[in-house]
Amino acid sequence: MLFSNISKEYRVKKQQASLFQDLFNRKYSEKVALKDVSFQVNKGEVVGYIGPNGAGKSTTIKIMTGILKPTQGTCRILGVDPMENRMQFVKRVGVVFGNRSNLMWDLPVIDSFNMMQKIYKIPRVDFLDNLHELVTLMNVKNFLSTPVRQLSLGQQMRCEIIVALLHSPEILFLDEPTLGLDARSKIAVHQFIKKINEEKNLTVVLTTHDMGDIEALTSRAIIIGKGSKLFDGDFSSIKDKYQQYKKVRIEINQLNQIDEVVSQIKNDFNCELMTISANEIVVGIKNDFERLIQFIVNTETIDNYQVQSLNIEEIIARYYSELDI
Structure with missing residues (x-):
């Protein structure tokens, strides 16, 4: 099966200001579906x-x-x-x-x-x-x-x-x-x-x-x-490529302390993702993973934590984002 230097373009009719122009003076633009x-x-x-x-x-x-x-x-x-x-x-x-x-x-x-x-x-x-x-x-x-x-x-x-x-x-x-x-x-x-x-x-x-x-x-x-x-x-x-990227799910045992923990993590660690809900913080991290775990272990207000790798859907979503598609 050979697919060589294939391009495909469609002509798309432009919507114009008046019906008369639309009927008698149609204009088209080219839409590129495939490019080489x-x-x-x-x-x-x-x-x-x-x-x-x-x-x-x-x-x-x-x-x-x-x-x-x-x-x-x-x-x-x-x-x-x-x-x-x-x-x-x-x-x-x-x-x-x-x-x-x-x-x-x-x-x-x-x-x-x-x-x-x-x-x-x-x-x-x-x-x-x-x-x-x-x-x-x-x-x-x-x-x-x-x-x-x-x-x-x-x-x-x-x-x-x-x-x-x-x-x-x-x-x-x-x-x-x-x-x-x-x-x-x-x-x-x-x-x-x-x-x-x-x-x-x-x-x-x-x-x-x-x-x-x-x-x-x-x-x-x-x-x-x-x-x-x-x-x-x-x-x-x-x-x-994304094997080192981890998601860390952190549970806080004192709700009034959650803002302080969030602030510390944001200031001290290179986090690529952070979401907060109720007493839970989810942190996406790559380079500072071991240091973050040490911080979690030494912080009394953190009740529990769980480390997860990215699933396949998350990997592809990140890959698409990096490619800007």
């Missing part, structure tokens, strides 16, 4: 493609799946341009969008699977083999005859992934695959994607706002912001 973005994905890789809202993630996926044509640059998926010979191309890729469904809402799940066999012209023997394997792996046998509208979000997503894999694609694009799912359903989706990747050497490109998905499924992450690629590498290197 390049990366490669090798066969069998699982890659996380992440960034804040409006960063250009969906535009990238639409270009890679042949929905959009780039303004400039070269996109080659499985050795071909996704916009050319589209009927043949879509037979080689699978796509799951967390906010769109390929299932027929009022019909039993099995009817959607059978419809996909007809659309993709899957030989009957191959279809039945794939269906049996996927239904078993995703544990959906008990609700194949249930109308889609009666399924839970987790059950629906498992069926969406099956639909995307029935025709044995070589690449699977997943856009927010765990959107709205509970913890148990997320784990089931994670386990299945890892298993299918390992067994079939399936290439997976994952876009998500859920950093739990990235941590569970990928080792490589590509971060995009304001249309530009900002990072491409091992996701653990981002986590390691």
Whole structure:
């Protein structure tokens, strides 16, 4: 998979002062969605493609799946341009969008699977083999005859992934695959994607706002912001960057002393974050951590304290802030 020097611009109509101008003298501005973005994905890789809202993630996926044509640059998926010979191309890729469904809402799940066999012209023997394997792996046998509208979000997503894999694609694009799912359903989706990747050497490109998905499924992450690629590498290197950053939760046993403790911490320590609620102070600190702990131990008005590392969501939030995206 090659994504080379891709840029994408949209023409956006400007709102003008009068209806007459709006109709007969329209003016447009150029909006840059992607700006000179390049990366490669090798066969069998699982890659996380992440960034804040409006960063250009969906535009990238639409270009890679042949929905959009780039303004400039070269996109080659499985050795071909996704916009050319589209009927043949879509037979080689699978796509799951967390906010769109390929299932027929009022019909039993099995009817959607059978419809996909007809659309993709899957030989009957191959279809039945794939269906049996996927239904078993995703544990959906008990609700194949249930109308889609009666399924839970987790059950629906498992069926969406099956639909995307029935025709044995070589690449699977997943856009927010765990959107709205509970913890148990997320784990089931994670386990299945890892298993299918390992067994079939399936290439997976994952876009998500859920950093739990990235941590569970990928080792490589590509971060995009304001249309530009900002990072491409091992996701653990981002986590390691913030390994020394700690959150210290401090409980004060005398409420009338909390202002004094806050003042001392602000004046004596290099704190990057401080929040105060009731009898509790939360301090974010990096360089003065050991000295802060010594202060806490020696301060009688502090009843208890707890040290926490940043969770994955907090790490990414800080990383985005540093990159100003």
